[in-house]
Every structure is written in C-alpha cells, then in structure tokens.
Amino acid sequence: MSINLFDLSGKVALITGATHGLGMAMAKGIGNAGAKIIVNGNSSQEKLDKALAEYKAEGIDAYGSLFNVTDENAVKESVAKIEAEIGNIDILVNNAGIIKRTPLVEMEVVDFKAVIDVDLVAPFIVSKHVVKGMIERKSGKIINICSMMSELGRNSVGAYAAAKGGLKMLTKNMATEWAKYNIQTNGIGPGYFATSQTEPIRIEGNPFNDFIVSRTPAGKWGDPDDLQGAAIFLSSKASDFVNGQVVYVDGGILATIGKPANE
Numbered sequence: 001m002s003i004n005l006f007d008l009s010g011k012v013a014l015i016t017g018a019t020h021g022l023g024m025a026m027a028k029g030i031g032n033a034g035a036k037i038i039v040n041g042n043s044s045q046e047k048l049d050k051a052l053a054e055y056k057a058e059g060i061d062a063y064g065s066l067f068n069v070t071d072e073n074a075v076k077e078s079v080a081k082i083e084a085e086i087g088n089i090d091i092l093v094n095n096a097g098i099i100k101r102t103p104l105v106e107m108e109v110v111d112f113k114a115v116i117d118v119d120l121v122a123p124f125i126v127s128k129h130v131v132k133g134m135i136e137r138k139s140g141k142i143i144n145i146c147s148m149m150s151e152l153g154r155n156s157v158g159a160y161a162a163a164k165g166g167l168k169m170l171t172k173n174m175a176t177e178w179a180k181y182n183i184q185t186n187g188i189g190p191g192y193f194a195t196s197q198t199e200p201i202r203i204e205g206n207p208f209n210d211f212i213v214s215r216t217p218a219g220k221w222g223d224p225d226d227l228q229g230a231a232i233f234l235s236s237k238a239s240d241f242v243n244g245q246v247v248y249v250d251g252g253i254l255a256t257i258g259k260p261a262n263e
C-alpha cells in the first residue's frame with residue numbers, strides 16, 4: 001500500500017525547461033515513477049530531440065513540446081495540442097528559469113524584467129492554461145520550482161531573488177484559489193546544485209565554490225537526482241492534502257546561520 005502512494009502510472013506530466021539540468025533530473029524521476037512526460041524546451045528542436053533520446057534510452061515514455069513559456073499564445077496552443085494528442089495534463093512542473101548575475105545598481109531594467117518574465121510571469125501563464133482542465137477534472141498537481149533565493153538574498157542576483165520570492169507567494173496564492181478543486185500546488189526549493197546554471201560559480205578555485213561547500217551543512221553541492229524524491233512526492237497521491245508548501249532540498253542551508261572559517 002505505502003509504495004502505491006508514489007506510483008504515477010497513467011499520469012501525464014508537463015515539465016518546462018526539461019532538456020537539461022534540474023528540470024531533466026526531476027522529469028526523469030517523474031517518468032521513472034510511471035508517468036508519461038512532456039518535455040518542454042525553448043532553444044531548438046535539435047536540443048529537444050537530443051533530450052528526448054536520452055529519456056527514451058532510460059525507458060521513459062517521453063514526448064517533446066517546443067514553446068517559449070513567456071509567450072501566452074504559444075503556451076495556449078501548445079497546451080491544447082498536448083491535451084488533444086497525448087493526454088490531459090495531470091502534473092505541471094514550472095521549472096524553466098533564467099538568472100542574470102549583475103549588481104542591482106548596474107542592472108538594466110530590460111534585464112531585470114526579462115528575469116521576472118521567465119521566472120515569475122511564465123509560471124502564472126503556463127499554470128493558467130493548464131489549470132483550466134485540472135479544474136474541470138477536479139484533479140491536478142502543480143509544482144513551482146523556487147530557490148534558496150525565495151528566502152535569502154545574495155549579491156548580484158536581485159532580479160532572480162525578486163522573482164523566486166514572488167514565485168513562493170504565487171504558489172501560496174494558487175493553493176488558496178485551487179485547492180478546493182483537488183489541485184495541490186506546492187513548490188520545491190533547490191539549494192546549490194551542480195548544473196550548467198551554477199557552472200560559472202562552481203569552478204575550483206572560485207571562492208564561491210568553497211563558500212557554498214562550507215555554508216551547506218551537508219558539506220557539498222547537490223546532485224540533481226537528489227530532487228527526484230520531492231518531485232515524485234509532490235506529483236503523487238502521497239501529497240493529496242499538502243497545499244502551498246515549499247519543500248527545500250538544500251542539504252540544510254536554510255537550517256543554519258553558517259559557521260566561521262575555522263570550524
């Protein structure tokens with residue numbers, strides 16, 4: 001009985017930005033738990049096809065959908081196409097995101113807005129078009145990918161922190177409006193993971209690398225696969241009365257103030 005709580009057989013999951021990185025790791029977890037997955041990408045059909053081949057090699061039932069999450073018309077059309085051709089979307093993971101590391105005082109408004117658009121406005125747009133079917137069916141799971149920056153600031157990531165803090169509150173508001181339709185909206189807040197997004201700050205010798213390792217009680221960068229458990233939990237029957245929470249998967253960063261260099 002306990003294990004069936006996490007079984008996603010027969011479910012359809014749309015994961016935005018799932019051609020690489022954390023989105024891909026979570027999509028693999030959801031796919032390996034039995035769901036059919038729709039992999040959204042934005043950069044090129046070629047990159048999407050390459051990702052699909054990787055999913056299929058693992059035995060996952062994967063389909064591709066190329067669209068820009070900030071373009072409402074494209075989102076609307078793509079969601080309709082997925083639901084007509086593949087199946088109703090039971091699980092939505094709003095994962096696509098960007099970061100620009102620029103001090104606020106030097107940041108151009110257009111760049112600030114671009115981050116807010118992808119990281120905060122797009123989860124609203126995609127959810128708005130997916131939730132309509134979920135409301136009709138009185139069933140659904142929405143997972144918004146938040147961040148350490150949903151809780152904490154850091155030099156140079158002001159736009160990202162504003163967006164991810166906003167996404168945490170958007171998650172609570174979605175739960176407020178949609179829980180009554182048996183739709184559970186929650187977030188996952190990854191700590192510091194080894195992905196292409198963090199590559200520039202992870203390089204050996206970069207003081208940020210040592211800072212993160214010492215700032216994290218677990219003493220290391222996360223492996224993207226460490227997110228699979230939370231993704232499966234929030235996609236499954238196991239979380240049917242969990243609403244508006246952000247599950248932080250961070251090796252303990254948010255549990256502690258940190259420590260001096262000599263400890």
Ligand code: GCO
Nearest residue numbers: 147148149157190191192198
């Ligand atoms: C940074 C990092 C973070 C992480 C992550 C933390 O520059 O501080 O890139 O923003 O990507 O979101 O949870």
Ligand code: CA
Nearest residue numbers: 032058059060
């Ligand atoms: Ca499998």
